Amino acid sequence: MKQFLDRVFAVIQLEPLAYLEIKENKAPLTQAMFLLFLSSTATALGSVGGYVEKIPMAILTACAAWVAWGLLIYVLGALIFRKPETEVNLITVMRLVGFASAPGILKALAFIPAVSGIILFGTSIWILGTTTLATQQALSYKSFPRALGVTLAAWLGYQFLLFQI
Template sequence: MTSFFNRIVLSARLNPGIYEEVEADRSAMGQAIAVVILSSVAAGIGSLRYVGTSGLVLGTLSALLGWFIWAGITYFVGTRLLPVPETRADYSELLRTIGFASSPGIIRILGFVPGLMNTVFFVAGIWMLLAMVIAVRQALDYQSTWRAVGVCLIGWIIQAVVIALFFNFAGISPVEQGAV
């Protein structure tokens, strides 16, 4: 079995084998949670001058909530709307693989360097999306990367609508809160 640190590195390198390993390792849930926390804390530190300490705490909590929601949406879309005959997955498998797909987000800690935050966060976002596609492809046993892209895209749209509705009902501008 691969060490926690090596799992982070291999998942950030977009190694499909590590996502298969994490999917099969039921004891990796704690590690997946740790990766999501590390990634969100890194984002908080990287944007500390803009969001402050409370933003760091709220950002970490919202990242964990977002991870659960994203995995649930992905599970539903991938297993109910776009399954293939080989699709055999449960919610916890997606939580583990998607959790490790957050590993590239750890580089967001570099956002604290003056003038780098937007670039670092953009690169991390694209990198995390690529990792997410691989995680979904492996967890849902897809042969097609495009099917995984479709699941991620549908899930992202649904999540964006839910977040927008939440901010609308709460009377908060998502742009002012940094959510968009």
């Protein structure tokens, strides 16, 4: 448990070595999924505004978003915008993107009306940062702007899919 919490805090603090450790350690896929569940639950609690019956659907939606964003990062980064040094598999991308959802735990505080907008916006930007670092490590990119481009393109692709459904 201590190792898991150490990883979570290192990811939240945007420490690149934490992402490298997660990439190289094959064990934490279940940890990444657990962290995603916590983040999804926190997002649901903060966003449903007291409508308890909406929480399960909000959790499922957040989990589906993780799968979609991870798949898009993989397809864009590992297949379309592949660099010669890129060596990655889908599980590695999903594991790193799952850990990158860690700041989403703070979205549970979004139920507070006075700060909900700030919390949702701030954590969304934070998750963009953690996901960009996750993308950079997962795809072995040396360039942060390239990782940011893939992350943003995947996010835009996810938004497009979301509005098509």
